[in-house]
Amino acid sequence: MAVEIGGMGHSVKRKEDPRFIRGKGNYVDDLKLPGMLYMDIVRSPYAHAKILNIDASKALAIPGVAAVITGKDLDAYKLAWMPTLMSDTQMVLPIDRVVYQAQEVAVVIATERYIAADGVAAVEVEYEPLPPVVDPFKALEPGSPLVRPDHADRPTNHIWHWESGDKARTDQLFAEADVVVKEHIYLPRIHVSSIETCGCVASFDKVSGKLTVWMTTQAPHAIRTVFSLVTAASAVGQIPEHKIRIISPDIGGGFGGKVPVYPGYVCATAASVLTGLPVKWIEDRSENLQADSFARDYHMDVELAAKKDGRFTAMRVKTLADHGCADAAANPSKFPAGLFNVCTGSYVMEAAHVEVDGVYTNKPPGGVAYRCSFRVTEAVHAIERIVDSMAQKLQVDPADLRMKNFIPPDKFPYKSPTGWEYDSGNYPAALKKAMDKVGYAQLRREQARKRAKGELMGIGISTFTEIVGAGPSHTFDILGIKMFDSAEIRVHPTGSAIVRIGVQSQGQGHETTFGQIVAEELGLPVENITVEHGDTDTAPYGLGTYASRSTPTAGAATAMAARKIRDKAKLLAAHLLEASPDDLEWVDYKFQVKGTPSKSKTMAELAFAAYTNHPQGMEAGLEAVSYYDPPNLTFPFGAYICVVDIDRGTGEVKIRRFVAVDDCGNIINPMIVEGQIHGGLTMGMAPALLEAITYDENGNIQQGTMMDYLLPTSMETPAWETDKTTTPSPHHPLGAKGVGESATVGAPPAIANAVVDALSHLGVTHIDIPVTPWKVYEILKAHGLTEE
Amino acid sequence: MTTHKVKVTINGQVHEAKVEPRLLLVHFIREVANLTGTHIGCDTTSCGACTVLVNGTLMKSCTVLTVQADGANIQTVEGLEQNGQLHPIQEGFMQEHGLQCGFCTPGMMLVGKALLEDNPDPTEAEVRKAISGNLCRCTGYVNIVKAIQYAGKKMQESAEVKTPAAVHAEG
């Protein structure tokens, strides 16, 4: 490692920052095109209703309103429905019925944003309310209102059943177990609520037939393909993929909420095709909270079996997954419940059996990420909570119980009972480090002293294992598109380079970190490397950024492409140094004749030669492309310890300390990794204490604005204490693992466990998140412990 | 609808326009003055992405009517850099990794700048309180606190460098 090139392991300052700190970012809403129209959306007040009539005459009478588009209009082009990423269908605009509150009903196109909003207020819709079904358990009862009568083959609200693991063996182990614990655990609906909402500018050029869409999307290439396929199935006729350009410019936070295709994107695009003018649609916060895809909503019955000595033998989970009105999750297609069956976590056990049933309800489509795709947060919450219940039942320290059951460091790669192969890990080391840092033994003594005085404090542990970086492509695809990822590198004659990648940044700092990978592999200074992404006309095809997959997939592709370049550069060096390639070695970012540092060539020199002095028979230029198909996922992990104090007068939970030890293998940029962990912890704390989306019995969302959907401020957020261990991934070319979501996955059970721990002497074994003051107070009250 | 003629100075440049009374100041800044560094993140004055300085006072420009700001002197993120020189708060955010997606950053930096003008050496608790009207979804606030404190130190250093001359001039 050399500091001057800014390669692996350096806290290089971000290349993105100079534009952002000057207010010169380029977000979708910043774009203004000549003649651009604005779109606004009429939404349903009802969660379930027939649409009897839509009267747009008053809206159309407003000067500046250009058009009002309804589901019937789209239906004429066979565009009223679209596929979801899980091969279900969802309405773009309804033809005759709405199935969730705030569903799109019609769109108004106008010359100005304000006029479009007036147009929306002037559209008169006549509804006939239908009884909604909001509770997924009731949705499965006979006689429940049917959310999707359009699925003629499926006359119930049950979508699918999925299971994993060895049922017979698991049941047998439970029958033979000395100790069994069981909890019903609910992870509520939550919403990523990135500070930038969703939106797009669609611009269809009638002359060239080219459609350009600037879009808040985490996966521009996949969107392009979906758009082409959707138009192919429509009466508009296919827009061929080379005539569709999706541009994902600067994105103000994604976290999974910007993976799906929302009706607004399709409507704006349809409006642009119809009018031949650019059309901008930017949703407001209420629309974002009410109608965009949600995460979680998992009702889990979790059981753990153990021997008397505390050794785990088996785990059993039964889950009801509330998907709202469509299965619009962003999971790999063979995994309707994502990677939920990684729920055996960091522990050895012989068998496990996991069942999930997907259910329709009259709510917006759910099942996308909240800074954790693929249901890993759900899995980790299940195991980390139930391990604490087991410790409580066995009356042993939860840290000791974890140490006893951890997968031993020498057992990697480890095959889990549900079939995952964990690449590497050292769980005891991480937990030990966290315990030392927080002063665990001392805290337990303090807790005992306080309990004696009637004061309530709790210590919660979470030792989680994440699973990130999908592919491999033999197992993972989205709508049939394999989950590889890509990079393309061109080294210019004077020793600078451009890198284009198939993934897309929403704040992760790809322009910096992918440059560092190339710097490390090629020995070119990071400041001489431009990284581009997000434009489907220029970047190589990739599946996008979510599920902490950028580094595991495109990061690996970048390293592999760079290595191809280095291979060619070696031949150039051999030519220039008049040596055999076999006699060359790569030392200090240079090719040198083995043992003779004076005879060497830098990459800059070799790049120049690639265009000016390449050997006969060799193609000129120095560039490479790699489509990387990872051999396995990566399994980052961590040990978190949370200390809470509880106010007996109000039920308030205050996080006093939170120590997070993370292990994501080799690190490209420690500054960026630490920043991601800070953010991830905050998005782990938020649903643990504050955020939840709930509905009343009529299907009204009860958190329709940020006044009630409670994003933490700097005051609720504790001062995170972070540390790390390093266990490289054996199969990743850089030894790296993904990290963006680890903290969001690992933090909630640490907090929930801390609160339960504070109340465990009262016999409390579980509290559902968010742990609100009133929930805690009611427990205290039941035990006569409120402050008087 | 009656329109009102307004004159608003933004970052030293005068913008005159006829506006509807309902035009929100943030839309005036973004759409009329074409300064898109000021962002919109919510409808309910919750997030602070639209924060600007109006006559030196922090305001959420999505909750101010343009007509209310008639005659005002406004500073936005685009006005922080002067003569090609970054403001210390901008340096602080870059040096301390106080931003990720960059969407809340303009508001956060203006809050930091205003805080440091009142309190050049704020504690962590003081910074946290000052930025509590601005939401960030990426950073967990840790590095934003550091960025603002970095800028405070930097401003104090440059003030110290200037002090002898200033004393001399006054003396």
Next chain:
Amino acid sequence: MRFEGHETINAPIEAVWAFFMDPHRVAECAPGYQSMEVLSPTRFKPKVGVGIGVVKATFTLDVELDELREPEHVLVKAHGVAAGSAVDIHGGADMKPSSPTITEMDWTATVNVSGTLASVGARLMESTARKLTARFFECVREKVETPK
């Protein structure tokens, strides 16, 4: 949201019944009543500005009287849409005379508010709906007691 109440009305039951059969008089008790279109003796469309203080939404209601059992029982169904919000009301009143000039009325109302008002104003919804419903039936009592 379900509400119920009892009013003692100083009027004969026939007068109370006559009141309910007169859409114009009933509508006058609707909170924020602005105007009305009468479609039939039992179906009418009043426009009302429902709200408290500055918070206000203008609904065009579709009101239908049902299950008429002269003079003691009537059901009222109302349904209306405002920008972004909707309201559905099922109300019922049962009357019986406690003397020739006094009528006892038991009423119930189920009020469902949907959309923006319910999502954003949830914290105020119940108390407001309760208040407006109570005001309606109180107004009914007052109007019936006031000779036309």
Next chain:
Amino acid sequence: MIPPPFEYAAPRSLSEAISLLQEHGSEAKVLAGGQSLIPLLKLRLASPTFLVDLRKVPGLSTFKESDGHLVVGSMVREATIEHSPLIRRRYRGLVEASEVVADPIVRNLATLGGNLAHADPANDHPSMMLAFRAHVMAVGPKGTRRIPIDEFLVDTFETSLAPEEILTEIHIPQPTSQTGSAYIKLERKVGDYAIAAVAAVVTLDGGICKQAGLGLTNVGPKSIRPTKAEQFLVGKHLDDETIREAARLAAAAAEPTSDLRGPADYKRGVVRTLTARALHQAAQRAQKGASH
């Protein structure tokens, strides 16, 4: 979100403002700091056709002690109150209420008068004013009217102001050397309305409570004065037991409903806790004042 259209004027005098209100009747609305009104307009939950902006009306943005009262102009910003050494020294509860209104940036615009005139039961100042036994001054076509705070607060979003009247001043009785005040709010996060909050003002005389004022925020259709609790305190030593009983009486006076902030019973429990804490705090401050 985009407000509906409306007309606007920023009159330069109170009389001009009043005539505008008279002209436009109940469809007109006074615009003070706008931090509650403008969000309502954006959500299209309010649609006044005319806004009368008070920002150019002289004399509404100052405060001073005079005539036995702290006289605060209705357009005085929360941030101004928060940062006033005079108010902090003598009217601590008022500062504490201002400090928990919304968030620091909103407080740069939000006004005391707006907070009271909006009459949201979740707003912080109405209950603090109940505890202070403040009164407000309103100016209308018929002249100036003095309205005790209990009469001013009528119901949710309703005050006793006539549509053409403007709230101009808030008068808070000056404390004795043995008066202490406090405002304690429990909120889900910064910027939130209270789960519940309690305002307390006590005046001691040789350790005995001479006068007590209490106000409860967001536990009823309007801010609540728990009269029985106040009466119970008068004439007693403010020891733990007295305060405990007063807290119980205050909780009994609360009329909370169950909502996202918690079940009604919980809120009653919080009122009890916060009443006790606010009384302890106020009493401590009163004693400290006495010792000076």
